[in-house]
Amino acid sequence: MTSKQSEQNIGTLGHVDHGKTTLTAAITHEWTDRHSESVKRSMTIKLGYADAVIGKCGSDYTTETKCGDGRPPEQVMKISLLDAPGHETLMATAIAGSNIIDSVLFVISSAEPVPMAQTKEHLMIINALGIKRAVVAQTKIDIVGKEQAKKSYAQIKQFLKGSVIENAPIVPVMANKNINVDAILDEIVKMGLPKRDTASDPLMYVARSFDVNRPGTKIKDLIGGVVGGSIVRGTFKVGDEIEIRPGINVSKDKTKRDVYEPIITRIESLSAGVEKLQSAIAGGLIAIGTDMDPAMTKADGLVGQVIGHVGKLPPAVSTVNLAYSSLNREDLPKQGFKPNEPLILGIGTGTMIGFVKGTKKNTLSVDLKHPACIDRSGKISVLRNFSQRWKLSGFGTIA
Numbered sequence: 001m002t003s004k005q006s007e008q009n010i011g012t013l014g015h016v017d018h019g020k021t022t023l024t025a026a027i028t029h030e031w032t033d034r035h036s037e038s039v040k041r042s043m044t045i046k047l048g049y050a051d052a053v054i055g056k057c058g059s060d061y062t063t064e065t066k067c068g069d070g071r072p073p074e075q076v077m078k079i080s081l082l083d084a085p086g087h088e089t090l091m092a093t094a095i096a097g098s099n100i101i102d103s104v105l106f107v108i109s110s111a112e113p114v115p116m117a118q119t120k121e122h123l124m125i126i127n128a129l130g131i132k133r134a135v136v137a138q139t140k141i142d143i144v145g146k147e148q149a150k151k152s153y154a155q156i157k158q159f160l161k162g163s164v165i166e167n168a169p170i171v172p173v174m175a176n177k178n179i180n181v182d183a184i185l186d187e188i189v190k191m192g193l194p195k196r197d198t199a200s201d202p203l204m205y206v207a208r209s210f211d212v213n214r215p216g217t218k219i220k221d222l223i224g225g226v227v228g229g230s231i232v233r234g235t236f237k238v239g240d241e242i243e244i245r246p247g248i249n250v251s252k253d254k255t256k257r258d259v260y261e262p263i264i265t266r267i268e269s270l271s272a273g274v275e276k277l278q279s280a281i282a283g284g285l286i287a288i289g290t291d292m293d294p295a296m297t298k299a300d301g302l303v304g305q306v307i308g309h310v311g312k313l314p315p316a317v318s319t320v321n322l323a324y325s326s327l328n329r330e331d332l333p334k335q336g337f338k339p340n341e342p343l344i345l346g347i348g349t350g351t352m353i354g355f356v357k358g359t360k361k362n363t364l365s366v367d368l369k370h371p372a373c374i375d376r377s378g379k380i381s382v383l384r385n386f387s388q389r390w391k392l393s394g395f396g397t398i399a
Helices: 020-028 036-041 088-098 117-129 146-160 181-191
Strands: 008-013 048-057 060-062 074-083 103-109 134-139 170-172 203-210 226-233 235-237 241-249 260-272 275-277 279-281 286-290 306-309 316-326 342-347 350-360 363-373 380-386 389-398
Touching: 008 020, 008 117, 020 048, 020 074, 020 103, 020 134, 020 181, 048 181, 060 181, 074 181, 103 117, 103 146, 103 181, 117 146, 117 389, 134 146, 134 181, 146 170, 170 181, 235 260, 241 316, 241 363, 260 279, 316 380, 342 363
Parallel strands: 008 074, 008 103, 103 134, 134 170
Antiparallel strands: 048 060, 048 074, 203 226, 203 306, 226 286, 235 279, 241 260, 241 306, 260 275, 260 286, 316 363, 316 389, 342 350, 342 380, 350 363, 380 389
16 A cells, blocks of 8 residues: 655646647546636646556556456555746746656657757756756657657767757656557656655645635634645654745835745644644645635745744855856756846745845855745756846756
């Protein structure tokens, strides 16, 4: 029997319209573009997510609830899939999601040349973060024919050469017809599970936040705000007093720098999908029900914040000094940072605007528009604006 909570996060990365959401739906039986703007524009805007239990029917892997003979599958592993947007203008969201993934399902279409723009950028993310656990899904083979599919397969092999995932298995798949999805599951099981740190002080990145109360709910029936995300390390339990940083803006003087106060609240409930938990560890996507005002959590108001035990989180900062490493990109000009140049930083699961304060050797100092709570062990992505387009230029760690 598998765990009630998912045992690993698998991020689906790849160029726009290459079939990430369709493949996610084939595995999880859920359509992850639930956000209203995503539905309206028929593209992934925010991080989509869905859980799946991988089971075994004889020698075949499946996420169905029944085998062909009607018996339930032997449960093997529970996973969470994070469906990241592939569109260039939404790269910051994809990068934010990459901070909470353990493995990658890298989706590449046979119907377009390899690599497309965001296929290249997503591989840069994989290389920069050193994510070696990966399965490559070669999609849309049913619309190109056998010879083009073979040509595309060779292009994918050549594209991955020299990367951290050059030896990752490549699985041709027809997601909309559920063909070879079992082979994808087989490769996911072969990767095994990542190692977890359950002993350290807990840390969770907030990827979504909600007000779950329906309009018109009576005050006595209101439920506290809900935050969802992924635990990076440690253990949270129902009843724990927790702190959310940087918290809420309490500034009264709008002419001065914003002042934030941490939110102190209590864990009222823990859940992984429909499963209720008494404790939760790293792995999968976890929802924490709290006793805080739901106005704080509505409409993803706390995305990018960090949760921990009271007094155990790093302080929120308004300036960061990064040990910066630039990516070797042929499509970007080689130019230094300018004072006050605007940047977009991917910090944890959040994206934040910053302005260059100064540079010294390989250290980049950035003033943040809003304070952030930053875990020193994580990597921070840096996007620069070239010709009115935001491009991933490099990564940094806290210097």
